Amino acid sequence: MSFQHIEFVLEGGVARITLNRPESANAIDVDMANELLQTATRCETDPVIRAVVLTGRGRFFSGGGHVQSFVAAGDEVAGLLNRIIGPLHAAVGCFSRMSAPLITAINGTAAGAGFSLAISGDVVLAAESAKLTLAYTRIGMSADGGASFHLPRIVGPTRAKELMLLNPVLSAAEAKNSGLVTMVLPDLELEAKTRDLAASLANGPTRAFGQVKRLLLASGNNTLEQQLALEARSMTSLAGNTSDSREGFAAFAEKRSAKFTGR
Helix, strand or coil, X not given: CCCCCEEEEEECCEEEEEECCHHHCCCECHHHHHHHHHHXXXXXXXXXXXXXXXXXXXXXXXXXXXXXHHHHHHHHHHHHHHHHHHHHHHHHHXXXXXXXXXXXXXXXXXXXXXXXXXXXXXXXXXXXCCEXXXXXXXXXXXXXXXXXXXXXXXXXXHHHHHHHHHCCCEXXXXXXXXXXXXXXXXXXXXXXHHHHHHHHHHCCCHHHHHHHHHHHHHXXXXXXXXXXXXXXXXXXXXXXXXXXXXXXXXXXXXXXXXXCCCC
């Protein structure tokens, strides 16, 4: 897949998506949003893809929406926002539903929609120099990209309000202390750790990963009894319909490492 604003590389079961507008802080415009949706759809539907990395080129992960285009749109800005938010939100939905785990590698500043994308990862890695801020209300806007969904679930409603109303700029360490980041790494080690972790996940039980993601996604709306029933259906479905579960059982019994195929 070849794009203008996104670099997409698939190798060894790992899809690497790089936001590639470094001259514009990887700001998300209509074209980038549409390209992001195309790549996310591929990641959700292609069984060859067993892990996904989302990162940015240059000093920014993403500075968020392309505010200059909002200014230029004048009275038509609402229509422009719809053309950006629609595919952006569809992409976030694909990433959340797909079986392949999503690693977000925050290489630099993540602001606005960039913040939203960064914290949507199943595993979130950050360079020590990375900064995170929501900054929506700083320009008189609310949130998009799933921030209002993910943030209170990660940090709780009180902290979410603080981050969304006061717009503090968080260091990578502060973001980790708040539960927004899985691991903070020296800048020069981020790439290698991301690559190694993606390769490890790509060799894992892909369909089990997908079931875990969907269980967690459903847990916020279910009663205990509903969640228990969902867990039971998930377990029996994996046991009855995947070769990975049988390989996992056999490997455990034989005291060896499992060799999963994602099937």
